Amino acid sequence: MELKPLLVENARLLGGDTGRLLAVDGRIAARDPADVPADAERVDAKGQWLAPGIVDLGVFATDKPAFHFGGITRAALMPDGGHPLDHPGMVERAAKGGKPDLWVHPLAAATKGLAGKELAEIGLMKASGARAVATGRARIADAGVMRRVLVYAASLGLTVIAHAEDEGLTAGAVATDGEMATRLGLASAPAIAEAMAVARDLMLVRETGAPLHFRQITTAAALDLIREAKAKGLPVTCGITPAHLFLSDTAIGDFRTFARLSPPLRSEEDRHACLAAIADGTIDVLASGHDPRGPEDKRLPFAEALPGMAGAETLLAMGLQLVRDGHVTPARLFDLLAANPAKLLGLDAGTLAEGMDADLILIDEGTPWQVDAKKMAAWAGNTPFDGMPVQGRATAVWKGGQRIR
């Protein structure tokens, strides 16, 4: 089927000034074009926001209905959603898993079987479509292995995406040390487990110069370390999910397993530090951490339930809440959701600049709705935001100039 040019009119570009955007042959051709092809399909946005499709960095499942609902056009798939993505053939298959209406960018397992011991075939996986390297749900415990992963990936032009928790301190823990964990009688670990892991890896980055992205940073101490490292010019970035920006460990009261996450929810002080780091630019990426879990994994005693949240559908609405609360501007929100993760993955996407892939979403930013775990598009409704009133949702989604929703 021939792809017609697309003209979106009367749209607030990135939530800012009203304008028009033209896409031709699947790419963004011009903002406020002087000439519009006669056969262009015209879409009146009626004042809605037009933004790049969300590039969701670090999901655990290719869950298209949830991604389409959430305005996510590209999903960077973690290497341990299922069987470890540690082989070129598996990467190639995973990359095709989104066709035709979703980009899936597999993240190559850093080590064979994600065991943290031997280097995986990172070069061959890159050739098969891997856009970055990831350590998975845990960090690489052995500093020597981590150092070799960093330099090897850097030589291939790939960023390593790391988990940041010291495995000694967090062994057996399902919550963060604090009054809530103590009252509930849950095994917990001190919040500094994160900063300890960050400190080690920052030393490795300082020594090797290799780029590193921490997928989730959730504590004041770790954010301070990253802020300092960035000021020194180290190639370090970090991300977070809305859970750690909007919830603290009080959410695990009543043993709510939908609030069992990895890393676990933190104290209210750490939550505020995360909001400050979103505002001051220390945090680069806002992602869903989408990890749908059915009742077999969640309807269990808290410590026996698996961690993870279905986050794809609420990512945009929670991001818009950051704008309404004054933590970020709309333009900065789309840097967090699209431009920065796209840059990390080396994609020609994530902004409304000329030449970029025309992955676009229209956003009705004000319409209120209520998160309902029982009515999610995702294949499981394990959201810690169940019942929360939110505002804003994607009303239209284009991938490469093609309307998919």
Add this chain to the structure above:
Amino acid sequence: MTSATIRPASDYPPGGDAFRHRHLTGIAQLTPWEISYILDAAEQWVELNRAGAAKHDDALRGLTIINAFFENSTRTLLSFEIAGKRLGADVVNMHAAQSSVKKGETLIDTAMTLNAMRADAIVIRHQSSGAVQLIADKVDCPVLNAGDGRHEHPTQALLDALTIRRRLGRVEGLTIAICGDVLHSRVARSNILALTLLGNEVRVVAPPTLIPPAMERMHVRVFTDMDAGLDGADVVMMLRLQNERMDGAYLPSPREYHALYGLTPQRLAKAKPDAIVMHPGPMNRGVEIDSNVADDPARSTITEQVEMGVAVRMACLDILTRRTRKVPGWN
């Protein structure tokens, strides 16, 4: 001494308003007067249990009580079984070791199965914190927590409070030292909640490796020095130390633990002269407690705690089944 501590019924709200809970999942859900209500109700069962050969009341006749124990237990299971039988109920015990739980059935499925058998009360012990609440949310009958993970063991705290009240004449305004493995102890958590709620000064005395994080947020004073922690205490409550904690991960050895934290007569002398010594059992004699302390009838309440356990559990089973039994005022 005991009758003076029982409040007249007119001190409590009428009927079911005196105890508004469908389940007993933890002390955290209770008010001070609800605790007091249970303790008062237990007193009559103490009398019945001591009344000679015929220790039977048929208040719960025809009711089915299931003791579902997913974690091994001897004394608590026995205590609940006797409590149910003394009240005339049909008591059935389910041991996880013999059940389909071992075959991979989920906890919820097990709960639904028990529910379908139309139990009138289910008593649950489980190794995972929060498991009892999870089941309570899914079944139609009252659920009693007989211990879930490190979370709560409410009937133990109630029987301890009753024991203290009967021995010392009150369970308020006392200084109570809870000593030992607080980190892994549901008995400690329930007792901290109950005893602080009733207006006592509660101290936690433990090696630093066995003190939960943010402990002081539960309104206790924390001591790592046993002598200082016992100084002036009215009640010394010892906790059981699991053998596997003493293999080097949390503590270097049993003998070092005994040297630093064992309750010896010399250490007990730091407490008040008439201080009582409690232990939930089973004891590790010569580790956390010396035999000549444990066996001193003037100080040790250990066998009395076992006796109070039956009475308190009878009170809990009675109170929680009143709505089912359509006791006037309970609907």
